[in-house]
Amino acid sequence: MTTPMVKFDNVTKRYGSLTVLDSLNLEIAPNEKVAIIGPSGSGKTTVLRMLMTLERINDGVIYVDGEPMTHMEKNGALVPASERHLRRVRGNIGMVFQHFNLFPHMSALKNCMEAPIHVLGLPRVEAEERAAELLDMVGLGDKKGHYPSQLSGGQQQRVAIARALAMRPKVMLFDEVTSALDPELVGEVLQVIRRLAKEHSLTMLMVTHQMGFAKEFADRVCFFHSGKIAEQGAPEDLFNNPREERTQQFLSAVLEAG
Amino acid sequence: MFWDWNYVWEIMPTLLRASVVTIEATLLGFALAAVLGLVMAILRMSKSQWISVPTAAVIEFIRSTPLLIQIFFIFFVFPEFGLVLPAMTAGVIALGLHYGAYCSEVYRAGLENVPRGQWEASTALNLSPYITFRDIIIPQAIPPVIPALGNYLVALFKETPLLSAIAVLELMQTAKILGSESFRYVEPITLVGGFFLIMSLVASMFIRQVESSLNRSLRNPGGDK
Ligand SMILES: Nc1ncnc2c1ncn2[C@@H]1O[C@H](COP(=O)(O)OP(=O)(O)O)[C@@H](O)[C@H]1O
Ligand SMILES: [Mg+2]
Numbered sequence: 001m002t003t004p005m006v007k008f009d010n011v012t013k014r015y016g017s018l019t020v021l022d023s024l025n026l027e028i029a030p031n032e033k034v035a036i037i038g039p040s041g042s043g044k045t046t047v048l049r050m051l052m053t054l055e056r057i058n059d060g061v062i063y064v065d066g067e068p069m070t071h072m073e074k075n076g077a078l079v080p081a082s083e084r085h086l087r088r089v090r091g092n093i094g095m096v097f098q099h100f101n102l103f104p105h106m107s108a109l110k111n112c113m114e115a116p117i118h119v120l121g122l123p124r125v126e127a128e129e130r131a132a133e134l135l136d137m138v139g140l141g142d143k144k145g146h147y148p149s150q151l152s153g154g155q156q157q158r159v160a161i162a163r164a165l166a167m168r169p170k171v172m173l174f175d176e177v178t179s180a181l182d183p184e185l186v187g188e189v190l191q192v193i194r195r196l197a198k199e200h201s202l203t204m205l206m207v208t209h210q211m212g213f214a215k216e217f218a219d220r221v222c223f224f225h226s227g228k229i230a231e232q233g234a235p236e237d238l239f240n241n242p243r244e245e246r247t248q249q250f251l252s253a254v255l256e257a258g
Numbered sequence: 259m260f261w262d263w264n265y266v267w268e269i270m271p272t273l274l275r276a277s278v279v280t281i282e283a284t285l286l287g288f289a290l291a292a293v294l295g296l297v298m299a300i301l302r303m304s305k306s307q308w309i310s311v312p313t314a315a316v317i318e319f320i321r322s323t324p325l326l327i328q329i330f331f332i333f334f335v336f337p338e339f340g341l342v343l344p345a346m347t348a349g350v351i352a353l354g355l356h357y358g359a360y361c362s363e364v365y366r367a368g369l370e371n372v373p374r375g376q377w378e379a380s381t382a383l384n385l386s387p388y389i390t391f392r393d394i395i396i397p398q399a400i401p402p403v404i405p406a407l408g409n410y411l412v413a414l415f416k417e418t419p420l421l422s423a424i425a426v427l428e429l430m431q432t433a434k435i436l437g438s439e440s441f442r443y444v445e446p447i448t449l450v451g452g453f454f455l456i457m458s459l460v461a462s463m464f465i466r467q468v469e470s471s472l473n474r475s476l477r478n479p480g481g482d483k
Contacts, residue, residue: 052378052382054381087386090384091384093382095382097379097382099375101373101378101379102379104398105479114385115385118385118386119384119389149478167384
């Protein structure tokens with residue numbers, strides 16, 4: 001068996017006395033596309049944020065590409081990772097946020113150049129070339145000089161995707177990336193993600209409420225409930241024949257809401 | 259005679275020369291305050307309590323003691339420890355420190371107003387803390403607080419007469435000397451007051467101008483497209 005690209009090994013996350021994720025075990029293969037669904041507050045965002053190192057975990061270990069990320073090896077034992085170790089491993093991962101989080105004082109092009117220049121050390125010309133290519137790919141070749149405030153939500157989210165891709169991550173995280181968009185703008189963003197999934201060898205984790213999209217996009221769907229994976233499986237199975245009652249309830253509630 | 263125009267014209271060149279010293283002290287003091295304030299604000303936000311708590315204490319201490327005492331301290335007490343400073347230098351340092359502490363609060367408000375998502379995006383892109391501050395956070399934190407900083411510039415300007423206490427030849431000290439030589443205080447003191455009034459008004463107008471053009475560009479970075 002190949003080494004998993006991402007592995008949560010008994011990961012627990014607490015906020016005070018509230019246990020948000022309870023001994024999570026999850027392995028994601030290289031190039032696998034995983035959709036994460038579940039009711040609000042079930043811990044979906046927290047899974048992505050821990051993987052992006054935006055949250056410290058309380059227990060367990062997260063591995064990325066076979067290497068511990070939250071910890072590092074020291075004299076044969078695992079000790080909590082230093083900032084330096086986190087910086088190195090985090091380079092494998094990119095994230096797209098619900099509210100885009102573009103840098104408002106930089107043009108679309110500059111948004112996509114900042115990290116490649118200062119983190120990867122690319123020469124400016126090369127960083128600009130790469131940024132331009134990626135903006136072309138997300139269909140914004142004619143908006144390179146525009147600032148975020150001059151772009152629609154859908155366009156901003158596409159810039160955010162290009163910005164994350166500019167760092168050449170192996171794993172891409174998407175947290176409800178269409179939830180903040182007007183309905184007519186959802187399609188253009190999903191279209192970009194669809195293309196990414198088809199044309200790039202990327203491991204993708206996507207938290208979504210778009211069941212239709214999850215079905216066509218994902219190799220596997222994980223249904224989260226109260227900080228645990230209540231059920232997981234291939235989309236056809238999980239959507240058409242959910243075994244767990246909680247899954248059935250959730251799916252019928254979502255379908256009813258449309 | 260209550261007001262003597264001839265005397266006014268006689269002392270005008272001396273006062274104008276002194277006003278240059280006042281403006282110098284203002285600009286140097288404020289440049290120092292602007293830099294120190296930012297440094298203090300950033301140290302104060304440090305995740306390490308070993309850094310943030312002492313910084314907060316120093317800021318509070320500086321803000322809670324009178325500027326005049328700080329001026330005296332730097333000019334008269336530092337030499338006891340072997341650090342002898344010219345009066346102007348000591349004065350500029352005192353102004354910079356004192357107003358730096360005030361500016362740090364302004365910067366802090368600006369820094370805290372940058373949405374958390376900007377920090378998170380910076381982490382997700384693996385930017386170092388230095389680049390995050392320099393390229394992402396500071397450029398967003400400072401423009402909105404420029405008007406507040408400008409108000410401190412005017413306040414600092416109006417407190418430069420305190421430097422006369424350590425005999426810096428700025429406007430106030432010069433006016434006092436002129437007065438004691440001629441036993442006429444009305445003209446020099448009035449002229450100095452008028453100078454401060456005019457400069458403060460001009461500066462306030464300038465700040466308002468900057469404020470409104472800032473508001474425009476903050477609402478719409480990059481202009482119309
Ligand atoms: N910073 C935080 N402090 C305290 N509780 C939090 C914090 N972030 C999330 N939570 C709690 O953790 C739980 C899971 O949150 P989240 O992962 O955002 O859920 P989801 O994305 O599935 O809606 C929720 O109950 C939420 O209130
Ligand atoms: Mg969420």
